[in-house]
Amino acid sequence: MECGTSSLSLPYKHAVEGEWLKLCKDAPSYANLNELENFMETCDKHEIVHLSESRGMNARYDQMRANVTDHRILTIENPDVKVQIIPSLGGRISSIIHKKSGKDVLQPANPETYGYPADGGYQESPVAIEIFDYELKESASGKTIVLDAILRNRSVENAFRYIREISIPASGAKVEIASTIEALPEEEVLAGEARPAWGVPSASARAPHLRSDRAGRRSLPGWTHRANLHSWNFPSRTKREGAVRNSG
Amino acid sequence: MKNVTGNKWALFNKESGLAVINTFDVQELDVATVSVSGADAVSMSLRTIQKPLRQGDKIAVHHSYEIVESLPVK
Numbered sequence: 248m249e250c251g252t253s254s255l256s257l258p259y260k261h262a263v264e265g266e267w268l269k270l271c272k273d274a275p276s277y278a279n280l281n282e283l284e285n286f287m288e289t290c291d292k293h294e295i296v297h298l299s300e301s302r303g304m305n306a307r308y309d310q311m312r313a314n315v316t317d318h319r320i321l322t323i324e325n326p327d328v329k330v331q332i333i334p335s336l337g338g339r340i341s342s343i344i345h346k347k348s349g350k351d352v353l354q355p356a357n358p359e360t361y362g363y364p365a366d367g368g369y370q371e372s373p374v375a376i377e378i379f380d381y382e383l384k385e386s387a388s389g390k391t392i393v394l395d396a397i398l399r400n401r402s403v404e405n406a407f408r409y410i411r412e413i414s415i416p417a418s419g420a421k422v423e424i425a426s427t428i429e430a431l432p433e434e435e436v437l438a439g440e441a442r443p444a445w446g447v448p449s450a451s452a453r454a455p456h457l458r459s460d461r462a463g464r465r466s467l468p469g470w471t472h473r474a475n476l477h478s479w480n481f482p483s484r485t486k487r488e489g490a491v492r493n494s495g
Numbered sequence: 496m497k498n499v500t501g502n503k504w505a506l507f508n509k510e511s512g513l514a515v516i517n518t519f520d521v522q523e524l525d526v527a528t529v530s531v532s533g534a535d536a537v538s539m540s541l542r543t544i545q546k547p548l549r550q551g552d553k554i555a556v557h558h559s560y561e562i563v564e565s566l567p568v569k
Contacts (some may be wrong), residue, residue, distance in 0.1 A: 328562065345562045350511045352562055354536040367536075407548075420562040427555045430548035439556050441541040443517075 255283055255311040258363035261318070261356075268318040268333060268341075268364065278315040283308075305399065309376040313365055321381060323390040323413070327420040330413065334379040338394040338411055340369035340443075345420050354444040371426055372440040374398065374409055389416040397431070406431040501527075506537060507565045514565035517541075519558040 259274040270278065287308060290298070298307035313336055320341065321332045329344040342351045356367040365376040379394040391414040398409050408429040415422055428439055505516045506529070517539060519527070525544040531537055543556050 343560070343562070345513055348511065348513060348564075350513055352508075352511075352513060352515055421559060422561075423557070423559040425555070425557045427553050428548075429553045430550055439543045439554050441556060441558060442538060443560065444536050444538045 255286060255315060256307065257314075258358050258360065259314055260358045261364045263320065266320050266322070268320055268336075270315065270317055274315070280312065280316055283311050283315055286311075306375065310362070310365070313376045314363075318364070321383070321392055323383070323392055323415055325389070325415050325418050327418055328415055328422065330415055330422055332381075332392055332394070332413060334381045334394060336365045337370060337374045337376050338379040338381075338396070339365060340413065340422075342368065343422055347420075367444055369424075369441075369443040371411065371442060373407075373428075374411075379409075379411075387417065389414055504529075505565075506539070509565075512564055514563050516561045516563060517558060518561070520556070523556045 255278070259278050260271045261268045262271055263269075287304070290304065296304065298304050316335070318333050318335045321334065323330050323332075324346075327346055329342070329346060330340060331342045331344075333339050333341050340353065341356065343353050344351050353369060354367040356364055358364075360366045362376075374396075377396055377398055379396040381395070382393045384391040384393060391412050394409075394411045394413070396409050397406055399406050408431060409426070410429075411424065411426045413422065413424055424441065426439055426441070502521045503516060503518045504527070505514050507514045519541055523543055524541055526540070526542045528540040528542075529537060530540070541556065541558055543554050546554070548554065
């Protein structure tokens with residue numbers, strides 16, 4: 248077999264075509280889900296239990312699955328803002344477009360990065376590249392995409408349910424996000440982290456603290472490099488069979 | 496120890512003339528950070544308190560992002 252983890256993991260460029268983020272046609276012939284499944288079956292046959300150091304099989308599988316498949320793009324919009332979400336890339340928000348200016352305020356995915364196509368935009372931890380179910384809800388007050396998935400933390404036994412609601416009002420350039428992690432096993436140690444990456448040239452960016460709350464009399468001590476968050480590292484797990492069933 | 500004391504901050508982009516105002520519930524968070532990643536992006540992070548959860552226990556976080564045409568930054 249020609250392919251292995253390195254070739255299946257190498258980022259292959261995707262491009263937006265209508266409601267899809269599609270694998271580009273110049274990707275190698277083995278960049279497809281059938282070849283990936285063949286590879287995983289071969290790993291099973293030879294009792295391989297880790298595809299990346301200490302992270303088992305599913306984390307790398309999720310990455311390879313994302314790399315060799317197409318992804319549906321969901322869009323919710325009002326007269327002021329357009330929000331695009333990709334459920335099969337961990338429910339990532341890929342763009343938030345301010346309609347009046349035409350600007351996307353989020354950082355676009357970079358095909359040169361290791362995690363591509365799950366790169367840029369808005370993401371949350373402990374979610375990675377898993378596939379979410381989704382539902383669109385509309386009312387007079389606005390629109391909401393509800394994302395829902397059962398994720399695995401470290402092992403199949405340690406599972407949690409992750410629900411994220413992404414809402415826009417009927418008008419106004421505003422996005423609201425509500426996320427809930429619910430532990431399914433007897434006991435689990437978890438935290439959540441929202442991580443928007445903004446497409447802002449660093450030389451021009453400033454992020455002043457708006458001291459609008461009663462306690463806000465000092466700057467946020469948390470204004471540090473993300474290296475401080477290295478203690479937070481829960482590789483997520485999606486049951487592989489479920490990922491295949493829902494792919495695309 | 497909880498490190499987040501504010502409930503709102505904004506990121507200004509002088510080139511686009513836009514700002515994003517991020518509002519959150521301070522009671523839900525432990526740490527909020529901003530970091531520069533490369534030449535073209537700035538990342539924010541809102542992190543909840545890490546804690547053990549029993550079956551059925553939940554962690555929830557609510558936050559919003561409003562895009563406005565920004566004022567000149569000095």
